[in-house]
Amino acid sequence: MSTPRVLAAATAVGLTAVALAGCVPNNPTGARLAVAITDDTCVVSEATAAAGNITFSIANTGTDVNEFEIFAEDQLRIVGEKENVTPGQTIDYVVQLQPGTYYTACKFQQIGSPIGVAAFTVTGEAVTVAADEQAQIDLAVANYIAYIKSQTEELLPAVEAFAADYAAGNDDAARDAFALVRSYYERIEPTAEAFGDLDPKIDYREVDAVAEGLDWTGFHRIEKDLWVPAEGDLNSDGEDAWLDWEPSTPAQRQAFADGLVADVQELYDLVHAADFSVGIADISNGAIGLLDEVSAGKITGEEDWWSHTDLADFAANVDGAWVAFGVVKDIAASKGEEGAALVADIESEFEALRALLATYGNFETGFTAYDQVTNTERQWLSDGVNALAEPLSQLTHTVLGIAE
Amino acid sequence: MTEEPEEPSADAVPERDGISRRGLLGLFGAGAAGLAIGGGAGAGIALAAGAATASAAGGRSGTTYPFYGEHQAGVLTPVQDRLHFAAYDLAANATRDDLIELLRDWTVAAAEMTAGRPIGEGALGALNRPPDDTGEALDLPASGLTITIGFGPSLFDHPERGDRFGIRTRQPALLRPLPRFAGDALDPARSGGDLCIQACADDPQVAVHAIRDLSRIAFGRAPLRWSQLGFGRTSSTSTSQVTARNLMGFKDGTRNLKSEDPSTAADVWVEGGDDPGARWLAGGSYLVARRIRMLIESWDRAQLGEQETIIGRDKGEGAPLSGGTEFTDPDFEEVAANGAPVIAADAHIRLAAPEQNAGAAMLRRGYNYVDGNDALGRLDAGLFFIAFQRSPDQFIRVQRSLAADLLNEYIKHVGSGIWAVPPGASEGGYLGETLFA
Numbered sequence: 001m002s003t004p005r006v007l008a009a010a011t012a013v014g015l016t017a018v019a020l021a022g023c024v025p026n027n028p029t030g031a032r033l034a035v036a037i038t039d040d041t042c043v044v045s046e047a048t049a050a051a052g053n054i055t056f057s058i059a060n061t062g063t064d065v066n067e068f069e070i071f072a073e074d075q076l077r078i079v080g081e082k083e084n085v086t087p088g089q090t091i092d093y094v095v096q097l098q099p100g101t102y103y104t105a106c107k108f109q110q111i112g113s114p115i116g117v118a119a120f121t122v123t124g125e126a127v128t129v130a131a132d133e134q135a136q137i138d139l140a141v142a143n144y145i146a147y148i149k150s151q152t153e154e155l156l157p158a159v160e161a162f163a164a165d166y167a168a169g170n171d172d173a174a175r176d177a178f179a180l181v182r183s184y185y186e187r188i189e190p191t192a193e194a195f196g197d198l199d200p201k202i203d204y205r206e207v208d209a210v211a212e213g214l215d216w217t218g219f220h221r222i223e224k225d226l227w228v229p230a231e232g233d234l235n236s237d238g239e240d241a242w243l244d245w246e247p248s249t250p251a252q253r254q255a256f257a258d259g260l261v262a263d264v265q266e267l268y269d270l271v272h273a274a275d276f277s278v279g280i281a282d283i284s285n286g287a288i289g290l291l292d293e294v295s296a297g298k299i300t301g302e303e304d305w306w307s308h309t310d311l312a313d314f315a316a317n318v319d320g321a322w323v324a325f326g327v328v329k330d331i332a333a334s335k336g337e338e339g340a341a342l343v344a345d346i347e348s349e350f351e352a353l354r355a356l357l358a359t360y361g362n363f364e365t366g367f368t369a370y371d372q373v374t375n376t377e378r379q380w381l382s383d384g385v386n387a388l389a390e391p392l393s394q395l396t397h398t399v400l401g402i403a404e
Numbered sequence: 405m406t407e408e409p410e411e412p413s414a415d416a417v418p419e420r421d422g423i424s425r426r427g428l429l430g431l432f433g434a435g436a437a438g439l440a441i442g443g444g445a446g447a448g449i450a451l452a453a454g455a456a457t458a459s460a461a462g463g464r465s466g467t468t469y470p471f472y473g474e475h476q477a478g479v480l481t482p483v484q485d486r487l488h489f490a491a492y493d494l495a496a497n498a499t500r501d502d503l504i505e506l507l508r509d510w511t512v513a514a515a516e517m518t519a520g521r522p523i524g525e526g527a528l529g530a531l532n533r534p535p536d537d538t539g540e541a542l543d544l545p546a547s548g549l550t551i552t553i554g555f556g557p558s559l560f561d562h563p564e565r566g567d568r569f570g571i572r573t574r575q576p577a578l579l580r581p582l583p584r585f586a587g588d589a590l591d592p593a594r595s596g597g598d599l600c601i602q603a604c605a606d607d608p609q610v611a612v613h614a615i616r617d618l619s620r621i622a623f624g625r626a627p628l629r630w631s632q633l634g635f636g637r638t639s640s641t642s643t644s645q646v647t648a649r650n651l652m653g654f655k656d657g658t659r660n661l662k663s664e665d666p667s668t669a670a671d672v673w674v675e676g677g678d679d680p681g682a683r684w685l686a687g688g689s690y691l692v693a694r695r696i697r698m699l700i701e702s703w704d705r706a707q708l709g710e711q712e713t714i715i716g717r718d719k720g721e722g723a724p725l726s727g728g729t730e731f732t733d734p735d736f737e738e739v740a741a742n743g744a745p746v747i748a749a750d751a752h753i754r755l756a757a758p759e760q761n762a763g764a765a766m767l768r769r770g771y772n773y774v775d776g777n778d779a780l781g782r783l784d785a786g787l788f789f790i791a792f793q794r795s796p797d798q799f800i801r802v803q804r805s806l807a808a809d810l811l812n813e814y815i816k817h818v819g820s821g822i823w824a825v826p827p828g829a830s831e832g833g834y835l836g837e838t839l840f841a
Binding site for chain 2 (some may be wrong): 017182281349379380382383386387389390391393394396397400
């Protein structure tokens with residue numbers, strides 16, 4: 001929890017724009033499609049296009065700023081986005097897409113869940129990518145930053161609603177939302193951890209806060225109010241759950257709710273700041289860090305000790321690692337036979353682990369409570385994490401391409 | 405570590421001779437393959453037993469045993485002081501190719517480690533990736549390390565998954581789960597396994613390093629099922645070794661088979677004609693392991709005379725109660741003045757003796773273990789019994805005789821496993837190759 005894997009460097013300026021421009025040739029010759037945006041619709045004129053440079057002519061006839069996003073097949077990784085499309089504006093956006101399935105969507109006011117999600121198929125032969133590695137790196141960084149921002153854009157309103165329910169005593173609603181709200185955070189946890197004191201305030205478990213002498217706030221403080229331990233229950237460190245703790249008063253609830261919203265708002269602001277950037281190694285290290293999170297906390301059930309929603313965190317961490325891997329995998333795959341084989345190994349282990357997780361549920365309908373997962377099943381999950389983490393631990397070295 | 409092994413040319417070494425990329429993901433190029441071949445050079449095909457060479461460092465800890473040979477090392481090898489034993493299950497999605505690749509990877513790594521060298525590109529190197537070798541054996545000599553691999557019945561015919569690897573027809577007829585024995589209290593979590601590895605060394609860290617790195621190589625293909633540390637040998641397999649004591653305080657394995665005895669081979673190694681359906685096992689053996697918990701708190705309250713009666717030997721010298729010294733053959737016929745046999749009818753050494761079991765004898769390589777304590781504050785201690793034999797019937801016969809053992813009041817079998825130990829590998833080959841030929 002304490003090692004920042006992703007550093008928020010304060011050096012790059014306007015990197016996103018530069019990076020996206022870097023992969024686009026001066027004279028695009030591919031398909032040209034129209035994107036009609038209103039406040040609650042997002043319609044692309046064609047659902048398919050040939051691989052290559054595709055021009056989206058984006059027109060916003062709505063009442064406020066919007067953004068256009070193109071997701072990979074996993075609906076997590078962003079492969080292209082055009083932000084800040086203002087009302088009345090029409091603007092061309094060019095992106096190079098390889099054959100495959102994608103999803104297009106818009107985001108009204110650039111926050112919240114994607115609107116008008118629609119499948120978009122790219123057909124034909126794969127196009128040759130620029131051999132310029134710097135361009136590849138710039139694109140990967142831009143896509144990763146876009147992803148981090150998109151997760152915080154979903155996180156913030158979800159936390160606001162969750163915190164309001166908690167403060168108002170709508171405990172059923174808050175309990176129902178808990179796992180899903182956290183998933184937006186768990187997918188980008190290494191980024192949040194890089195901002196020093198934010199992760200402790202948002203996501204510290206009671207035992208860690210007590211051990212470090214910190215005020216205990218955030219998700220897990222709220223969790224314990226929502227799933228009140230019985231008399232005699234023990235915390236994960238074996239201490240009496242009621243030692244130095246009692247259910248929050250309405251005023252305390254309001255304070256914890258406001259604190260969580262403020263901290264998440266700060267995270268949102270930090271990743272949306274003009275000088276926010278990440279290094280390419282930070283991305284691959286972030287993937288490894290997310291798997292470490294799983295093997296350290298989630299696999300044991302210590303993370304969500306009272307709600308037992310560990311599997312949702314587990315799946316979100318794996319999602320985050322998958323996205324981080326996804327944005328750098330082309331670079332890794334370009335590093336000779338070893339690089340290509342490493343990418344193939346990682347992909348197949350990801351698929352196996354995600355398939356195994358899917359047998360326990362999903363974010364829409366929820367996951368099996370972790371106290372219902374037997375030790376044998378936990379070992380299967382742990383085996384899957386180990387199988388993935390070993391090849392993944394070589395990713396940074398391969399991406400940076402010291403040896404070839 | 406300052407002394408790196410010599411790097412032979414990494415060029416033009418076929419990839420299949422090295423640890424696969426999947427086994428050692430950081431391995432760019434084929435340096436490890438060169439090392440493996442270089443390391444074995446000069447050892448040739450040697451009978452592993454007793455063919456130790458002391459390194460320049462000299463002394464016992466510098467001992468190395470040839471890895472390649474007709475038989476696997478770690479069977480007739482003079483039993484080392486420490487053990488780490490591990491059992492693995494193949495992953496649900498593992499294929500025949502995965503299994504073969506894993507055995508190749510284990511073979512290459514085992515050859516490195518038993519020669520006292522780190523695996524792959526070593527424990528150091530590029531700062532932005534995890535090293536191939538975990539590093540805790542860097543400054544330690546080979547310490548007589550041997551690595552012995554076995555195949556469990558479930559590898560051939562899994563209770564749920566059946567014939568996963570297309571080898572059911574080659575399952576040795578005698579390689580079946582052991583029958584239930586009187587008093588068994590087996591924990592499935594400490595029993596069985598598709599594969600096993602016995603790592604023995606005179607330094608505990610060297611043995612642990614071997615299992616740890618082999619487990620790491622197996623992630624994704626064969627996760628660890630259970631493992632067991634043994635901190636002190638309880639057997640001697642060579643006349644050059646003194647007989648060690650088990651946790652009951654008695655010398656154990658006095659009458660064990662000894663590698664110097666020319667007849668031992670016939671009790672240990674499978675012959676080509678033993679099982680026409682499994683000729684691949686010729687030159688191999690059967691390994692039976694039993695985790696035998698000792699209720700030592702009760703034992704320690706037993707009077708000395710009773711302890712000696714139960715075992716059938718005196719505690720100090722280890723001589724049979726019928727007289728003589730430690731290595732005097734027991735006289736099971738001798739009767740005391742009161743008409744009772746001097747060595748009790750249910751004494752441990754009588755029931756276990758080959759004379760009482762149609763000549764059945766095993767090569768025992770057991771170790772004392774203490775795994776902390778149980779919830780009642782009793783030491784979780786006992787004997788991790790390992791025996792090699794030409795046929796599992798040797799163990800089964802003796803274990804059935806022991807149903808009446810006076811010792812049973814103080815012991816409990818809590819873990820169990822049986823594996824077929826394939827013959828040794830030659831350089832460039834891999835352990836188990838004959839099974840897939």
